[in-house]
Amino acid sequence: MADHLAASSAYFQSLPQARYEGPDSDNDFAYRYYDKNQMVMGKTMEEQLRLSVCFWHTFCWDGSDVFGAGGFNRPWHQIDDPRTAAVAKREAAFDLFQRLDLPFYSFHDVDVMAPAETAQDHIGHMHEAVDHLETLMANSGRKLLWGTANNFSHPRYMAGASTNPDPEIAAFAGLQVREALNATHRLGGSNYVLWGGREGYDTILNTNIGQELDQLGKFLTLVVEHKHKIGFTGDILIEPKPHEPTKHQYDSTVQTVHAFLQRYGLEKEVRVNIEANHATLAGLSFEHEVDMAFALDIFGSLDLNRGDPQNGWDTDQFPNDLREITLMMKSILAAGGMKNGGLNFDAKVRRQSISAEDIAQSHIGAVDLIARALLNAEAMINDGRIDQFKRQRYAGWDKGIGAKMLNGQVNLDEIADFAVAKNQAPAPVSGRQEWLENVVTQLVK
Ligand code: XLS
Ligand code: NI
Ligand code: NI
Numbered sequence: 270m271a272d273h274l275a276a277s278s279a280y281f282q283s284l285p286q287a288r289y290e291g292p293d294s295d296n297d298f299a300y301r302y303y304d305k306n307q308m309v310m311g312k313t314m315e316e317q318l319r320l321s322v323c324f325w326h327t328f329c330w331d332g333s334d335v336f337g338a339g340g341f342n343r344p345w346h347q348i349d350d351p352r353t354a355a356v357a358k359r360e361a362a363f364d365l366f367q368r369l370d371l372p373f374y375s376f377h378d379v380d381v382m383a384p385a386e387t388a389q390d391h392i393g394h395m396h397e398a399v400d401h402l403e404t405l406m407a408n409s410g411r412k413l414l415w416g417t418a419n420n421f422s423h424p425r426y427m428a429g430a431s432t433n434p435d436p437e438i439a440a441f442a443g444l445q446v447r448e449a450l451n452a453t454h455r456l457g458g459s460n461y462v463l464w465g466g467r468e469g470y471d472t473i474l475n476t477n478i479g480q481e482l483d484q485l486g487k488f489l490t491l492v493v494e495h496k497h498k499i500g501f502t503g504d505i506l507i508e509p510k511p512h513e514p515t516k517h518q519y520d521s522t523v524q525t526v527h528a529f530l531q532r533y534g535l536e537k538e539v540r541v542n543i544e545a546n547h548a549t550l551a552g553l554s555f556e557h558e559v560d561m562a563f564a565l566d567i568f569g570s571l572d573l574n575r576g577d578p579q580n581g582w583d584t585d586q587f588p589n590d591l592r593e594i595t596l597m598m599k600s601i602l603a604a605g606g607m608k609n610g611g612l613n614f615d616a617k618v619r620r621q622s623i624s625a626e627d628i629a630q631s632h633i634g635a636v637d638l639i640a641r642a643l644l645n646a647e648a649m650i651n652d653g654r655i656d657q658f659k660r661q662r663y664a665g666w667d668k669g670i671g672a673k674m675l676n677g678q679v680n681l682d683e684i685a686d687f688a689v690a691k692n693q694a695p696a697p698v699s700g701r702q703e704w705l706e707n708v709v710t711q712l713v714k
Contacts, residue, residue, distance in 0.1 A: 273344045273345070273347045273348045273357070274344075274348065274353065274357055276344035276347075277343075277344040277345040277348070277357035277358070277360065277361050278357070278360055278361065278364065280343065280344055280345075280361050280364075280625055281361060281364045281365045281368055281625050281628075281629070282364070283625065284298060284365075284368050284625060284626065284629050285298045285368075286367075286368055286370070287299065287300060287368060287369050287370055287629070287633055288300065288370065289301075289303060289304040289305065291304075297626075297630060297633075298629060298630070298633060299633075300633065300636060300637055300640070301637050302637045302640035302641045302644065303318075303636045303637055303639070303640035304640070305370070309643055309644065309647050310602055310606070310647055310650070312606065314640060314643060315372060317602075317606055317607065317643060318607075318611070318612050318639060318640070318643060319372065319373055319414065319459075319607050319610065319611030319612060320371045320372065320373060320611065320612050320613075320614070320636060320639070321371065321372075321373035321374055321375050321414040321415075321611050321612065321613035321614065322362075322365065322366055322369065322371055322373070322374050322375075322613075322614055322632065323374070323375045323376070323613055323614055323615055323616075324362060324374065324375065324376040324377070324380035324381060325376070325377055325380050326585060326614075326615065326616060326617035327362070327365070327614075327617070327628060328343070328345070328358050328361065328362045328365075328380070329358070329380050330617055331343065331346050332620050332623065334620060340620070340623055341623055342623075343361075344357070344361075345357035345358040345361055351383040351384055352383040352394070352397070354383070355381065355382055355383045355394075355397075355398060356401065358381075359381060359398065359401055359402065359405060360405070362374070363405040363406075363408075363409050363411065365628065365629070366409060366411045367409050367411070368629065369629065369632050369633070369636075371632070371636070372411065372412055373411065373412050373413065373414035373459075373611055373613070374411060374412075374413060374414065375413070375414050375415050375416070375417075375462075375613050375615075376413075376416055376417070377416075377417050377418065377419035377449075378391075378395055378416070378417075378418050378419060378445055378448060378449045378452070379419040379422065379423075380419070381398040381399075381402060382394040382395045382397065382398040383397070383398075388441065388444050391444065391445065391448065392444075392448060395448045395449075395452060398452075399452045399455060399456065402452075402456060403455070403456060406456060406457075412457065412459070413453065413456045413457060413458035413459070414458070414459055414460065414570070414611045414613055415453065415458055415459060415460040415461060415462045415503075415506065415542070415570065415613070416449050416450070416452055416453030416456070416458050416461060416462070417449060417461065417462040417463065417464065418442070418445040418446045418448070418449035418450075418463075419445070420442045420445055420446070420466070420467070421464075421465075421466030421467045421514070425438055425441060426438065426442070426466075426467050427467070428467070429467045429468055429469070429481065430442035430465070430467060430468060430488075431443075431465075431468065431484050431485050431487075431488030431489075432465075432467075432468045432469070432481040432482075432484050432485050432519070433484075439484065439488065442488070443488070443491065446463070446492055446495075447495060449461070450492065450495060450496065450499070450501065451499060453501070453503070454499050454500070454501040454503075458503055459503045459504070459570075459609040459610070459611065460503045460504045460505070460506050460542070460569060460570055460609050460610065461492075461496070461501065461503060461504070461505050461506065462506045462507075462508055462542050462570075463489070463492065463505070463506070463507050463508065464507075464508035464510065464520075464542075465485070465507070465508075465510075465518055465519060465520050466510075466514060466515070466518070467514065467515055468481075468485055468515075468518060468519050468520065469512070469515035469516065469517045469518035469519050470515060470516060470517055471515060471516050472516070481519070482519060482529070482532075485519060485529075486529070486532065486533035486535075487533075489505075489507075489533065489535060489539065490533060490534075490535065492505060493505060493535060493538045493539065503609055504539075504540050504569050504570075504609045504610075505538065505539045505540070506539070506540050506541060506542040506569040506570055507520050507526050507530075507539055507540075507541055507542070508520070508541070508542040508543075508544060508547070508572065509521060509522050509523055509525070509526050509541060509543065509544075509547060509551070509558070510544065510547040510550065510551075510583075511547070511550050511551040511552075512550065513550065513582055513583050521551060522548075522551045522553060522558065522561075523541050523543065523558045523561045523562045523565065523567070524561055524565070526541055526567070527565045527567055530567070536567065539567070540562075540567045540568060540569030540570075541562050541567050541568065541569050542569050542570045542571070542572060542610075542613075543555070543558045543559055543562060543568075543569075543570075543571055543572070544571070544572035544573075544574065544615055545571075545572070545573060545574050545575055545576075545588065545593075545597075546574045546575060546576040546583050546584065546585060546586075546615075547572075547583070549575070549576040550576065550581070550582070550583065554593075555593060555594075555596075555597050556593070556596045556597045556600055559571070559597050559600045559601065560600050563600065563604045568604065568610070569609065569610050570607075570609070570610030570611055570612075570613065571597075571610060571611070571612050571613065572613050572614075572615035573587075573588050573594075573612050573613065573614055573615065573616060573635065573639070574586060574587065574588060574614070574615050574616040575587070575588045575589065575590065575593075575616075585615060585616050585617050586616060586617075586619075587614065587616040587618075587631045587632075587634065587635040588616070588635050588638060588639070589634070589635070589638060591638060591641060591642060591645070591713055592709065592713050594638060594639060594642035595641075595642040595645040595646055595649070595709075595712075595713050596709070597642070598639070598642045598643050598645070598646035599645075599646040599649050599650065601646075602643075602646045602647065602650055603650060603656070612639060614632060614635060616631070616635065618631045641714070644714075645712055645713050645714060648712050648714075649709075649712050652708070652712060654708050655705060655708055655709075658701065658705065662700075670684070670687050
């Protein structure tokens with residue numbers, strides 16, 4: 270066991286410190302575009318992007334899938350004593366955070382603590398983990414983007430957490446959320462996330478949807494109350510996803526979450542954490558979800574990854590589509606940039622990528638992709654053609670009958686009378702989609 274402990278702290282030690290070396294570098298562990306101190310639209314790249322490494326895919330997953338066992342053999346998974354294993358995992362994680370020189374991380378309660386079956390053990394093991402995380406954060410200067418409770422993996426949650434037919438299970442979920450939110454507060458986290466992995470159904474035959482929505486709405490209200498009670502000033506975020514593991518998840522998309530929040534009077538209290546692959550699963554684009562969240566004023570934070578066009582599940586691959594990420598970054602910059610949010614890599618290496626190098630290079634490549642996207646987005650805003658075209662397109666609504674309609678100064682008769690008085694059919698104008706796409710192609714570098 271001592272060997273595994275030593276191997277855990279040495280696991281990432283062969284990796285060089287990642288730093289900016291510019292586009293001509295031939296070092297696979299260097300950043301070619303992510304220069305954390307470079308100014309982009311009034312902030313450093315580090316401040317604009319607020320990049321975060323997640324615990325679950327990177328340190329908890331052992332490489333297993335539904336057809337086979339894990340082949341990663343990370344040394345902290347070989348330690349028999351669960352509390353020692355958790356210490357080793359946390360130490361290895363902070364070593365990697367520093368080697369990548371990324372400022373933030375994210376976790377589920379169960380990712381960072383020794384497993385617990387009872388409520389008392391859960392509290393004890395979680396406190397032990399948080400004490401250690403606090404020290405690791407102070408020593409490394411790393412910060413917490415968000416914490417969350419895993420209320421979907423344990424078999425007790427097979428029929429949901431707050432939406433479970435059994436209120437005692439909802440109460441256990443409440444315990445986990447209280448502990449995870451308190452921990453996030455204590456560690457100075459910027460946000461607290463709720464992803465309702467099993468807050469949905471497998472079949473309507475055994476599900477009372479109206480009852481479950483009320484349970485979920487009430488539970489969320491209690492979480493918001495607790496946030497204020499303890500003085501947590503970060504944002505509470507819901508992470509939409511349409512399905513998987515459930516057949517249908519209630520928090521399907523940004524728009525359904527917004528409607529849900531309005532129904533329970535929480536639209537000023539809760540925002541969204543948007544994940545690229547979840548948008549794909551919902552049949553939507555990433556930039557659609559981001560733009561929708563800004564339009565509804567519930568944008569919170571982002572989980573970065575990608576799906577695979579040939580599969581219909583959450584493959585959680587590292588992002589690599591520069592055009593897609595550029596358009597998404599453009600939406601964020603245009604809306605004034607990140608506030609409490611950040612860009613969290615909710616992404617995992619492939620099952621055959623078994624080495625420590627693979628973990629580092631997956632992150633380094635994705636960080637560079639995002640840095641390039643940020644620079645492209647800045648160029649797109651400075652170029653101005655797309656924004657100018659959009660503004661022009663709606664200019665009619667700033668004056669005359671358009672302004673009166675928007676301000677509620679005319680009724681349907683008056684609008685109709687206006688059309689009659691015009692006495693000519695309005696002429697269609699080009700939407701210029703291909704020209705706009707050409708502009709994007711020119712600016713994505
Ligand atoms: C799963 C989700 C999950 C959340 C946190 O699909 O993306 O990882 O981000 O619970
Ligand atoms: Ni996620
Ligand atoms: Ni996901």
